[in-house]
Structure formats: structure tokens, C-alpha cells
Amino acid sequence: MKIISYNVNGIRAAIKKGFMDWLQKTDPDIVCLQEIKALKEQLDIDLFEEAGYPYHYWYSAQKKGYSGVAILSKEKPEHIEFGTGISYMDFEGRNLRVDFKDVSVMSMYLPSGTNLDRLDLKLTYMSDLREYVDNLKISHPNLIICGDYNICHEAIDIHDPVRNKNVSGFLPVEREWIGNFMDSGFIDSFRFFNKNPDHYTWWSYRANARNNNKGWRLDYAMVSKTLEKRLVRSVILPEARHSDHCPILVEIET
Secondary structure, eight states: OEEEEEEOSSHHHHHHTTHHHHHHHHOOSEEEEEOOOSOGGGSOHHHHHHTTOOEEEEEOOSSTTSOOEEEEESSOOSEEEESOSOHHHHTTTOEEEEEOSSOEEEEEEOOOOOSHHHHHHHHHHHHHHHHHHHHHHHHOOSEEEEEEOOOOOSGGGBSOTTTTTTSTTSOHHHHHHHHHHHHTTEEEHHHHHOOOSOOOSEEOSSTTTTTTTOEEOOEEEEEEGGGGGGEEEEEEOTTOOSSSBOOEEEEEOO
């Protein structure tokens, strides 16, 4: 099972930049999208079905042009879960899960903490999400939670850890949370295979950051430790340029 996760920063904009051609060439089994910034009614659904994804699920924010997640799948899942049941999370369309026979895949988009109010929301969200996932693991032990976590875990995951130490996305409280999240039973699949620096998934549009590779690794495919022996590979795909993020890929044996 080949799974891609991609914060597209607007699915309609990404399509205009060649996203559909890239998707067909890459040919994953499941695609987790974040920050779709669109309602299903605003999209030409035929494009996704013609690309080989007859099963597609869209969970948009109530605020138009904001947030939202989606999952595209070649195979029909046994169950689709829209949201978490936590109202303020679901209002912004940040969690969507599909369950198959022996694995569940979630597309998740954690808030950024760009100002004090949003940082408080992010920290609350992180706490509530951890409780939600802890309970979810009881009934769904084989979880793959893909998405934009809006957090760099270690200094190796950010191009300038010293100057960014007080910036949301690399705050000690955020880094501690994601470390504890992994310790609760998840594998950072990319770091499972690759311990090298200079691998990022997001770059600012300013100061030619992407061409200079001054980025942040904000996107993760977190895999339950129960699936460790089934991990085949996990890579970042920086050549895809339909967004300020790039996609990530994880592959497991089925």
C-alpha cells in the first residue's frame, strides 16, 4: 500500500499547476490531502475518478476557502469517519479517516500558531487530539496518521534552529508534544529510514527559500508501532511543486 500525504495549499490552485498529471504518474493507492481550501461542489470530481480514484472523501471547513482535508483511494474503505466529534476541530475540517480491513489511514491538518490566539488553540487542539488518538488506538491499533503537523520535531528538521527557537512550529512545548506523541506508540516513518539533515517539506515563498533549501519538515506519516515490520519505505518528494509544501510518501506491506 503506497500512501501519499500532501498539503496542497488549495487543491484548485494545485490542479492548475499540474497536480493531476503528477498524481497519475506517481500512482499512489491512497492520497491524504490537507488545506484543500474548497468545497466538494467547487471541484470537477470527474478529474479524480478519471485519474483512478473512484473513492474520494472531502471534509471542508465551514469557512469558505480555508483549511479542509480529503482522502482519495483506489479501493473502497470499509468505513469513513468525518471529524473527531470535537466540535471546534470539526468546524475547521481537520481530520478525516478511512478504515480498511487491517489498517486505518487519517488525513490530519494541525493548526498553525501564527499569533497568540491561534497558538492557544493549537495547544488545546494538540492536547485534545492526543486524547482522541489514545482512545482510537484501542479499537483501531493499526493507524497511519498522515498530514501537516505544523511542528518540527528536532533541530535536524529545520534549517535554522537557533533563530527559530521562539517561533511557533519549533517551540519547546510543541516539540515535546510531538515527541510524546511518537513515544505513545507511533513511528516517524521518514526518520525510521533516513537520519540525514536538510530534508524539509515546507518552504516560505519569501527570499527564494525553496531554491536555497531553507525549509521546515512539518509533514509526517506517523505509523503505529504495530506496523513497524510492514514498513517498506518512507520518502519526501521535493520535486513536486504544486504548493509551498511538498508531498511525502510511505509504503507498507499489505
